[in-house]
Amino acid sequence: MRPMGGFSFLEMNAMHVSMRIFVLAATLIATSVGPAFAQDVVVDNDAGPPGFTTVGTWTQSVSSGWNGGTYVFVGGGNPSLTATWHPTLPAAGNYEVLAAFLASANRTPRAPHTVAFAGGTAEAEISQVGTGIREVSLGVYPFAEGTAGQVTLTGGGDPGAHIADAMIFRPAPAGPPIIGDISQDPGYAFTGQAVTLRCRITPCMGAAITSATVDVAVWGETTRTLVLYDDGAHNDGAANDGTYAAQLDPLAADAQVSFVLRATDDAARNALPRAGGFHVQAHPTAEWRCIWVTSWGVGFLDEAQAQDLVDTCRAANINTLLLEVRKVGDAYYNSALEPRGTNITGGPGFDPLARVIALAHDTSGGKRRLQVHAWFVSHRVRNGETLAPGHVLSRHPEYAMLRADGTEDPQTSYLDPGHPGAVDHNTSVILDCLANYDIDGINLDYIRYPGGTEYGYNPTSLARFNALNGRTGDPATTDTAWSDWRRECVTLEVRKGYVKAWQMKPRVVFSTCGISTGAGTTLENWTSSSTYRSVFQDWIGWLRAGIIDYSMPMNYKAETETVAFRACANMSFAADDGRGTIIGISPYRHVSIGGTIDQLLWVRHNGGGMNLFAWRSEVTGNTEGATRAQFYDALRTQVYPSWLDPPQPAWKYAPTVGILEGTVTMGGEPVDHASVEVVGLPGSATVTDGSGWFGILNVPPGNHTLRATPPGGSETTIASATMVDPGSVVTVNMNLGAAAVGHWAKY
Numbered sequence: 001m002r003p004m005g006g007f008s009f010l011e012m013n014a015m016h017v018s019m020r021i022f023v024l025a026a027t028l029i030a031t032s033v034g035p036a037f038a039q040d041v042v043v044d045n046d047a048g049p050p051g052f053t054t055v056g057t058w059t060q061s062v063s064s065g066w067n068g069g070t071y072v073f074v075g076g077g078n079p080s081l082t083a084t085w086h087p088t089l090p091a092a093g094n095y096e097v098l099a100a101f102l103a104s105a106n107r108t109p110r111a112p113h114t115v116a117f118a119g120g121t122a123e124a125e126i127s128q129v130g131t132g133i134r135e136v137s138l139g140v141y142p143f144a145e146g147t148a149g150q151v152t153l154t155g156g157g158d159p160g161a162h163i164a165d166a167m168i169f170r171p172a173p174a175g176p177p178i179i180g181d182i183s184q185d186p187g188y189a190f191t192g193q194a195v196t197l198r199c200r201i202t203p204c205m206g207a208a209i210t211s212a213t214v215d216v217a218v219w220g221e222t223t224r225t226l227v228l229y230d231d232g233a234h235n236d237g238a239a240n241d242g243t244y245a246a247q248l249d250p251l252a253a254d255a256q257v258s259f260v261l262r263a264t265d266d267a268a269r270n271a272l273p274r275a276g277g278f279h280v281q282a283h284p285t286a287e288w289r290c291i292w293v294t295s296w297g298v299g300f301l302d303e304a305q306a307q308d309l310v311d312t313c314r315a316a317n318i319n320t321l322l323l324e325v326r327k328v329g330d331a332y333y334n335s336a337l338e339p340r341g342t343n344i345t346g347g348p349g350f351d352p353l354a355r356v357i358a359l360a361h362d363t364s365g366g367k368r369r370l371q372v373h374a375w376f377v378s379h380r381v382r383n384g385e386t387l388a389p390g391h392v393l394s395r396h397p398e399y400a401m402l403r404a405d406g407t408e409d410p411q412t413s414y415l416d417p418g419h420p421g422a423v424d425h426n427t428s429v430i431l432d433c434l435a436n437y438d439i440d441g442i443n444l445d446y447i448r449y450p451g452g453t454e455y456g457y458n459p460t461s462l463a464r465f466n467a468l469n470g471r472t473g474d475p476a477t478t479d480t481a482w483s484d485w486r487r488e489c490v491t492l493e494v495r496k497g498y499v500k501a502w503q504m505k506p507r508v509v510f511s512t513c514g515i516s517t518g519a520g521t522t523l524e525n526w527t528s529s530s531t532y533r534s535v536f537q538d539w540i541g542w543l544r545a546g547i548i549d550y551s552m553p554m555n556y557k558a559e560t561e562t563v564a565f566r567a568c569a570n571m572s573f574a575a576d577d578g579r580g581t582i583i584g585i586s587p588y589r590h591v592s593i594g595g596t597i598d599q600l601l602w603v604r605h606n607g608g609g610m611n612l613f614a615w616r617s618e619v620t621g622n623t624e625g626a627t628r629a630q631f632y633d634a635l636r637t638q639v640y641p642s643w644l645d646p647p648q649p650a651w652k653y654a655p656t657v658g659i660l661e662g663t664v665t666m667g668g669e670p671v672d673h674a675s676v677e678v679v680g681l682p683g684s685a686t687v688t689d690g691s692g693w694f695g696i697l698n699v700p701p702g703n704h705t706l707r708a709t710p711p712g713g714s715e716t717t718i719a720s721a722t723m724v725d726p727g728s729v730v731t732v733n734m735n736l737g738a739a740a741v742g743h744w745a746k747y
Helices: 304-317 353-360 420-436 459-469 480-504 538-543 564-576 592-607 630-641
Strands: 027-030 038-045 051-054 073-074 079-083 093-103 111-117 120-126 130-142 150-155 162-164 167-173 176-183 195-202 211-217 226-227 243-248 258-263 273-278 288-291 318-324 372-379 380-381 413-414 441-445 511-514 550-554 578-583 609-612 658-666 675-678 692-697 703-709 717-723 729-732
Touching: 038 550, 073 079, 079 564, 093 111, 093 150, 093 162, 093 372, 093 717, 111 130, 120 130, 120 176, 120 195, 150 162, 150 195, 176 258, 176 273, 195 211, 195 258, 195 273, 211 413, 288 372, 304 318, 304 353, 304 630, 318 353, 353 372, 372 420, 372 511, 420 480, 441 480, 459 480, 480 511, 480 538, 480 658, 480 692, 480 729, 511 538, 538 550, 538 564, 550 564, 564 578, 564 592, 578 592, 592 609, 592 630, 658 703, 658 717, 692 703
Parallel strands: 288 318, 288 609, 318 372, 372 441, 441 511, 511 550, 550 578, 578 609, 658 729
Antiparallel strands: 027 038, 038 167, 051 079, 073 162, 079 150, 093 130, 093 167, 111 120, 111 150, 176 195, 195 243, 211 226, 211 258, 258 273, 380 413, 658 692, 675 703, 703 717
């Protein structure tokens, strides 16, 4: 984007002397026009601070730059990486700003710059593609004398190298007005809300604004032209402060609005028009307003904590609590399978989960009912603690995950999903809690491998893999088939938990915590992401297969990571057709409450659910001195001003299909990785897990035939099944007859 309407004052070189004298940092070069001194001011990256500063890691070039020196560069897609030029200007006046750099074919076609000048800021995008040294205009702007102005390049443009070399500030005659700092209020428009469009319009020095308008087009309607006011009476701030505004009447749901801002000065110079747009979203009638509550510290460990938790969240119109009822193979409820959490402070008879459920579900006196979801940490079962006698690894050390060298992490222990016993234990833990407590949902965390492909070398998992693939020995950590195996082990565990939970309580909500991704990850390259390839968690595949109700990507990004935050969320939204997305947001990563508020509002405007991580860490990263009370007050007034119940998922409350599940055995032993399908039902094919279990979703009502085939075998078993009611789970067990089965199936 070129604010000078496509031409550069560089092209008017008769106004400038032909010889440039280079000095590092702020260089003064004589010219024949402009304010006092009439000299170019050059800020070059080679000088470093204070004239040139960067944030993040920028790579030093090996090629020569604009002045024969060097330059620095970054790739695209990361706006948190910035390079800033800080000139020292000898006099106030109008200056053309020119970016000087070495163009090349591998450069970005859209390098986003922000110019901060006397009166505001403006965005300017230029292409750095080409050949040779270029000086490209960012426009003419009024600057004050001294060091107040600056130009910032971010790494957030299109793919390609973003070059930071020199910036030239050239005295110039007055140019057209500059339109910048464009905003709308509210930032995310919903039905029934009037929307104010604002901008700053800055004339060059010696000029005045005579006309300011905005053309507004609503899809399907006639374009309207509204006056932009700077009179202090149109939601524009103070009169004559340079901020202009126009108010749009409330718009209907799904309205697509585009607008063009225009301005003219008293010399009939027209500003470069600035375009924008927004979508009007319908107000939700139900939405997920969740918060994770850990059991590591103060949360729900005694009566007072439980009461404070429920009271605070109810007052803030949060409608769902996710309680960490299993953090390291322990239980924050009365469990028949795992030892009691050691830090429960409510006394030996206190049941943390039961107490929160009682308080949250209490609707006496008009109180609102909060949902309670049980949050289980699936695979991490030790974090430095001494194992209790009843701990799963005390009873079954053979379930432990090992590294490629055969050792276990000395500090942190994990269950290996490649061991059938580990999967069945985790499933039993979930079902035990579900059977004995009135929980509304199940949330699985650490449902993956630890970071790094060296994990997963449990002997039983290795034996299963080798037997099924005709191999011996240990596969390499990066072996493709071995990676696929580990990923499939996690997916089969998720599938089993989902089906078994549905079978017990069909309407219980089943969600998983997904490792978030960066700005460059899309559905198209998902299988190249570290989430997919290193921790073997295919949560995009789970959404598409319908083996979870909601994905909860842990999208813990700071305010400055907007591109990455939205990219991860949008990827989940795009994959959740038929299921849903609840975005995990991290207030502790934000330096202001406003950063959290903006992310929450953006997620709502895009139709997602919201989940905060975590209770009692809401302002730990806040640099403004905000308190937790202020955080919850802002949440209530700015995001959740009135109560809404959580959604009732249509696929749970009005299902049209059902589920077939069961086991495949051979000679009384479970068959590992038997192929099972519903004959004639596309997409139904699956495999059994290490216990011989299978689950097939999306089975329509009617009579069906199942076919099971052992791995590498020709013997096939046929069974009949009838799906009478949508939403039901029908069990069909199949026996392939007597045959040898590997020892791994017995675990």
